[in-house]
Amino acid sequence: MIRGIYPLLLVLILVQQSSLVFGQTIRLVDEHQVVHVKNNCSYLEFTQDTATIHAVEGLDFIPVHKDVPNFGISSSTFWLKVEVKNETRESDYVLQVAQPILDYVEFFDKTDSGYISIDLGEHRTFKERLYYDPNYLYVFEIEPESTKTLFLKVQAKENVQVPMLIGSRQAMLALTKKKDVFSGIYLGIMLVMLLYNAFIYISTRDRSYFYYVIYLLFVILTQSSIHGYSFQYLWPNLPVIAVYNSFLFPSLVGISGMQFMRVFLHTRRHSKIFDKLFYGVTAGYLLGTLLSFFGVFAGSFILIEACAVVAATSMMIMAVRIARTGDRPAFFFSIAWAVFLFGVALYVMKDFGVLPYNNFTYYMMPVGSAIEVMLLSFALADRINILKKEKEASQAEALRISLENERIIREQNAYLEQKVQERTIELQETNEELVVTLNHLKETQAQLVDAEKMASLGQLTAGIAHEINNPINFVSANVQPLRLDIQDMLSIIDQYSQAFSADDVEARIKEVENFKTEIDFEYIRNEISELLVGIEDGALRTSEIVKGLKTFSRLDESDLKPADLNEGLQSTLVLLRNSIPDNVEVVTDLADLPPVECFPGKINQIFMNILSNALQAMKGKSIDEKHVLTITSTTDEENVFFSIKDTGPGMTDEVKARIFEPFFTTKDVGEGTGLGLSIVFKIIETHGGHIQVNTEVGKGTEFIITLPVTAKLNTN
Structure with missing residues (x-):
């Protein structure tokens, strides 16, 4: 494609038709040839566009000394004068100004009736031109063997060059076709390259x-x-x-x-x-x-x-x-x-x-640009080839690295598999040891829990023994006086019986009355009533203690069942009655609670441990200082709430943070196992509830227990 451009360029360069010129006059000797005017013309320059054809036709024009009229960059108006002599038989000729970028071109042709002017240029639309050609064309008539003078007025904002050609219609048409062929080839090459590279861009x-x-x-x-x-x-x-x-x-x-x-x-x-x-x-x-x-x-x-x-x-x-x-x-x-x-x-x-x-200098830039475009397309294609080779090399290197990595991975997998097997054996051995240790811990935990239970039971037993001993002693103390009073009453009855069977009834009745006065019958009768009331009261207290003990004794029940937790709380208070110091007032405010699905004995153990701790906390203070143990219960639709609040010494933040830890205790050695509150926390957690502790040093402590009405067991 590049080689095909050079012959065409050579043809265009050689298609510079010569003419026989005589001075400044152009001689037309062959109607089949196109004559380049070149410098066979003259000009005038006006800085102002005010001159008319009638004003300039009689002036002396300056000969053009350059190859073509070239006035450089100028805003002046230039008048050109061309003299033509026709030595052919053709009378119709065309004057072409081969510079499409001129802004203003006006042709002047003198006829018998005066001057004819044709106004052309880029200041007019293209359809206003007489001929459909990018160059400026003027057709004039010149009789054979005659001479004609043509005038042109030109202006341009760029470089003012006025290359002119004269030829017959046929010769000018042939030249135009050659020019259009060249331009078509050039534009075709450029458009093909543009579309080709646009397609590659879309692809890449x-x-x-x-x-x-x-x-x-x-x-x-x-x-x-x-x-x-x-x-x-x-x-x-x-x-x-x-x-x-x-x-x-x-x-x-x-x-x-x-x-x-x-x-x-x-x-x-x-x-x-x-x-x-x-x-x-x-x-x-x-x-x-x-x-x-x-x-x-x-x-x-x-x-x-x-x-x-x-x-x-x-x-x-x-x-x-x-x-x-x-x-x-x-x-x-x-x-x-x-x-x-x-x-x-x-x-x-x-x-x-x-x-x-000339044609060479005029067309060399498009020829050069066409060659440049093709070479740059080759450069881009070569760049793609280079990138392709680099990609192939990169892929080969990546494949090599991948194979090497695969080999390393296989070796590492084998090594890791061996290590995993070794580690698995170690873990199995460790797991077996942990199972044994866990069993030991469970046994130890059970023993500790039992120890805590025994400690609680020991404390409870001592309290119950003392609590039951009081009414029993009271009953025992009343038995002997009651027996004596009953014997006196029986003696009175016997004497009345003997009196009614004797002959002297009145005398015997009088003796009985004297005996009644002697033993103070009214006092004995009142004393018997009082002794019976005392015995009844002792029996009731004993019955209440037994009932509370029966309620509390459900510690080891393993089945969930609905229970009245207020009853369990009250039974716990009954069992702890003997442990309540004289300076402590117990205040209860228990709401009507729905039956709570739970392990009742476990909940009683919660109450026992927290109440015991509260009583022990207040017991340590002066006997003259009064304290209050406040117990309340409330409920909503889903939970029940218990608040156990004492006025004891309270706890520091450090102690509060650790009270639910196993084996943590603030009591003296031998007074507790340190598991009470830990067991409380575990029982509440098992029931799906939670416990909150509010405490302040010197003011007391409050435990708030929340339990769901419907069991939400957490066995973790």
């Missing part, structure tokens, strides 16, 4: 392809704008875009090209200076474009051209520098960029008049 998501596609798009727009195709096909009804695209698109080409290079060659790794230069040049491009929008066209054109020179030079230097490190993509980039720069350099030097204006 490589940022290099993204910026390259953007760069290609702006190159296509720039080249098509220079040759007039963008105005002809893209925005024919928007001349304002045609005016400014000569400033905007070249800036975008420079910016996108530098950004593509930064990403493609990773320039930041090699030079941070280039990155700073990139931002500086980008700012210059943007400033140049902005100046054009404010009407500073000359300054804008010069600044954009200067930025292009700086960008192109720095990119070339950077690419060569990276290529010397052995970077293959940079090598391709250097060649591609060198070709493109060669074309750009020729084109720019043509604009500044350093090189002559």
Whole structure:
């Protein structure tokens, strides 16, 4: 594809038709040839656009000494004068101004009736042109063997170059077809490359392809704008875009090209200076474009051209520098960029008049850009190949590492399996030892619990013995007086019986009355009643103690059953009555509780342990100091609550934190096992309840017990 461009370029270069000129007059000798006007014309420059054709036709025009009329960057209005002599038999000829980016072109043709003017340029919509061609065409008639003078008025915001060609309609049409073929090939190559790289970007998501596609798009727009195709096909009804695209698109080409290079060659790794230069040049491009929008066209054109020179030079230097490190993509980039720069350099030097204006200098930039695009596509493809090879090498290395890791894992698994077996044996042995130890601990725990029970029972037995002994002693003490009183009463009855059977009844009755007075009958009768009441009271107290003992004796019941916990609490108080110090007042406020599903004996043990601790705490104080043991019970829908509050010495935070620990006690040695509250905590936890302790040193302690009405056993 690249080789096919060079013959076409050679044809275009050689298609410069010659003409026999005589002085400043162009001689048309062959109607099949196109004559390049070149410098066979003259001009006038006006700083103000005020001159008319009638004013300038009689003035002395200045001969053009350059290869083509090239007035550089100027805001002046230029008048051109072309003299044509027709030595052919053809009378219809075309004058072409081959510079589509001129802003204003007006043709003047003198006829018998005066001057005819045709106003063209980028300030008008494309459809206003007489001929559908990006160049400016004017058809004029010139009779064979006659001479005609043509005038042109031109203006431009960029470089003012006016290349002109004259030829017959057929010759001009043939030249236009050749130009369109070249432009079609060029644009076809560029569009194919754009679509190809866009497809690769969509497939790979490589940022290099993204910026390259953007760069290609702006190159296509720039080249098509220079040759007039963008105005002809893209925005024919928007001349304002045609005016400014000569400033905007070249800036975008420079910016996108530098950004593509930064990403493609990773320039930041090699030079941070280039990155700073990139931002500086980008700012210059943007400033140049902005100046054009404010009407500073000359300054804008010069600044954009200067930025292009700086960008192109720095990119070339950077690419060569990276290529010397052995970077293959940079090598391709250097060649591609060198070709493109060669074309750009020729084109720019043509604009500044350093090189002559011809097909070679005019078309070298698009040819260079096409070659550059293909070489950069090769560079991107080569980069993919490099990445593919690196990926394959990386995968091979990863496979090797994976196999090595697999081998290590197998060895480690074998080693670990051996260690696991050894550890399993050790754990089994340890587990067996733990089972034995656990059994010993359970036995010890059972013994300790039994010891606590025995301690409680011992305390309880002493209290019960003393409590039962009181009514029994009272009954025993009343028996002997009662017996004597009964004997006296029986004696009175016997005497009455003998008196009624004797003959002297009255005398005997009198004796009986005397006996009653002697033994104080009324006193004996009252004493008998009092003794019987005392015996009855002793019997009731004994019965109450027995009933309480029966209730409390359910310690070892293993079945859940509904129980009246108030009854259990009261029976516990009965059994502890003998242990209540004289200076302690017991106050109870028991609400009506629903039957609670529980182990009743275990709950009684809770009451016994907490009440005993409370009484012992208050017992240690002075006998003259009064204390109160307050016991309350309440309930809600799901739980029952018991509060046992004493006015003893209270506990410190340190003691409070440890009271439920096994074997912890604040009592003297021999006064407790330290398991009472630990057992209380365990029983409450087993029932799914909880216990709260509120205490303050010097003010007393309160235990709040919460138990669910429906059993929620926790066997953990």
